[in-house]
Amino acid sequence: MEEMRKEKNQSSSFWSSKAGRVALAFLIIVGLLLAYEHRIHLFTGNGLLVLLLFACVGVHLFMHGGHGGHGSNTERE
Secondary structure, X not given: OHHHHHHHHHHOOHXXXXXXXXXXXXXXXXXXXXXXXXXHHHOOOOHHHHHHHHHXXXXXXXXXXXXXXXXXXXXXX
């Protein structure tokens, strides 16, 4: 029974933990406050700037998957 609990705790993701839920709530609040403070820039026809911002974030998040991770000391042949 104890082994099943350890396996369940090890297999659960960060976002389902208490710290993950707090981090997610923090990110949502920060995003809402940021959007509120910059609402004049978001809604005055500067859609190109918003698209550029989303493109930068998207490229940053999705392009890190191809380089094999950080800290690997193996040599490629």
